[in-house]
Amino acid sequence: MDLSARQSMQQKETIRNREQWQQGKLIEIEISDLSNSGDGVGRFDNRVVFVPDTVIGDRALVRLVRVKPQYAYGKLNQILQPSSHRIPPKCIVADKCGGCQWQHIDYEYQLAAKRQQIIQVLKRIGGFSQPNVAPIISTNSPLGYRNKASYPLGLSSTKELQAGYYRKGSHQIVNLNKCPVQDSRLNPLLAEVKKDIQEQSWSIYNETTHRGQLRHLSLRIGKRTGEILLTLVSTDWHLKGIYEQAQTWLQRYPELVGVCLNYNPRQTNAIFGKQTRCVAGRGYLREIFADLELQLRPHTFFQVNTEAAEALLEVIADRLDLHNRVLIDAYCGIGTFALPLAQKVARVIGIEVQSEAIKQARLNADINGIANVSFVIGAVEKVLPQLEVKPDVVILDPPRKGCDRSVIETLLSIQPSHLVYISCQPATLARDLQLLCSQGSYQLTGVQPADFFPQTAHVECAAFLRLLPQ
Numbered sequence: 001m002d003l004s005a006r007q008s009m010q011q012k013e014t015i016r017n018r019e020q021w022q023q024g025k026l027i028e029i030e031i032s033d034l035s036n037s038g039d040g041v042g043r044f045d046n047r048v049v050f051v052p053d054t055v056i057g058d059r060a061l062v063r064l065v066r067v068k069p070q071y072a073y074g075k076l077n078q079i080l081q082p083s084s085h086r087i088p089p090k091c092i093v094a095d096k097c098g099g100c101q102w103q104h105i106d107y108e109y110q111l112a113a114k115r116q117q118i119i120q121v122l123k124r125i126g127g128f129s130q131p132n133v134a135p136i137i138s139t140n141s142p143l144g145y146r147n148k149a150s151y152p153l154g155l156s157s158t159k160e161l162q163a164g165y166y167r168k169g170s171h172q173i174v175n176l177n178k179c180p181v182q183d184s185r186l187n188p189l190l191a192e193v194k195k196d197i198q199e200q201s202w203s204i205y206n207e208t209t210h211r212g213q214l215r216h217l218s219l220r221i222g223k224r225t226g227e228i229l230l231t232l233v234s235t236d237w238h239l240k241g242i243y244e245q246a247q248t249w250l251q252r253y254p255e256l257v258g259v260c261l262n263y264n265p266r267q268t269n270a271i272f273g274k275q276t277r278c279v280a281g282r283g284y285l286r287e288i289f290a291d292l293e294l295q296l297r298p299h300t301f302f303q304v305n306t307e308a309a310e311a312l313l314e315v316i317a318d319r320l321d322l323h324n325r326v327l328i329d330a331y332c333g334i335g336t337f338a339l340p341l342a343q344k345v346a347r348v349i350g351i352e353v354q355s356e357a358i359k360q361a362r363l364n365a366d367i368n369g370i371a372n373v374s375f376v377i378g379a380v381e382k383v384l385p386q387l388e389v390k391p392d393v394v395i396l397d398p399p400r401k402g403c404d405r406s407v408i409e410t411l412l413s414i415q416p417s418h419l420v421y422i423s424c425q426p427a428t429l430a431r432d433l434q435l436l437c438s439q440g441s442y443q444l445t446g447v448q449p450a451d452f453f454p455q456t457a458h459v460e461c462a463a464f465l466r467l468l469p470q
């Protein structure tokens, strides 16, 4: 074929591709990357297509669903040639449920992809040219690892009670009777409790009309103790027959130690409201974490993967010289890191905005006879600049949005010799690390990823920084 014939064929191909670049069209693509949110990424006519439920190496037919000039989202229509990393999902609703994104990817590849994701984000957003990212801490239990499930409740068109996770990208509930990433001891309760709720006269909350009572069913388990706490989240304290029903549940399930009611009347996506009452049994469960006994209440934050959190804690304790040091655990929650590390340092101060969590942290310190720890209620941005003590080490474990800029500025001015930044959101982690390191004050010495959330695209990591000599 001569040059002009080839050029004419290429032009025809380009025109055909342009015609295909429309909502609803079926295109054939090869998946060559994974996005940070876990979607497969392919290219069509030099434009990017994000395709959930795919993995690098898949060749697939994809229907375009949201089309922009330079990129589109696609819905998987058919796998033409499966990737060598593709496996059958363990969950029957994996393609619908928004809880997991990676059930179709083999576990070894999930681990490699998560580490790669962190390296890429540290380079791209953090500006670190060769970040030292350790092999990811994997888990022996890539299924059944979660110690907590909060299922939204709804009604089907035939008024059947639905409980499950939201369908991908929506607020439509995918009804579940078991979930393979939850601790399997929680599964029997889900189907049966749902049936009991259906038989009561309680109304189910409707997100659109904001009418109705019950919003969520939350189950929490102590992985080591097996103790379970059941909480109903309601817009109304008054649920007729709740005390009798709670007693029935306590008698039926020997591992159930308490039934609670959380009051959340607000028009919000937040699951829990501020007030919780114990309806039967006790309002907390006991858990063993890093050899300490912890009491956990229905809605205080606790890492959902107990085993992985312990493994990360161990790395942190090993990497730092903690002897005789003053440690600040900023965003400390119930003292998940502060309490176990207290045994290794001179003194720990935990800072946390949620007073309930601090109440729990203080109680847990007392239960375990830990005397060298104190907790301050307040926002880190307010409390940290006012502390009179100069810390040697600061652990930061902020929510997904990362640290307030003023927290970074305070750290740069008080200059602790070591920082550990724990995060489940690589993008904000990279942003904040860049701020800490760009002025030559701190050096990023290493990053330790840990797989807290198998079967999902989420990853936790701890970044280690040391103060450079000035």
Ligand SMILES: C[S@@+](CC[C@H](N)C(=O)[O-])C[C@H]1O[C@@H](n2cnc3c(N)ncnc32)[C@H](O)[C@@H]1O
Pocket: 301, 302, 303, 330, 331, 332, 333, 334, 335, 336, 337, 351, 352, 353, 354, 357, 378, 379, 380, 381, 397, 398, 399, 400
């Ligand atoms: C990712 S959790 C970590 C909790 C704890 N380190 C753990 O591992 O269990 C973040 C915590 O930061 C708290 N928090 C959020 N914003 C805060 C702020 N501005 N100041 C202090 N604490 C905050 C939340 O209440 C939550 O307990």
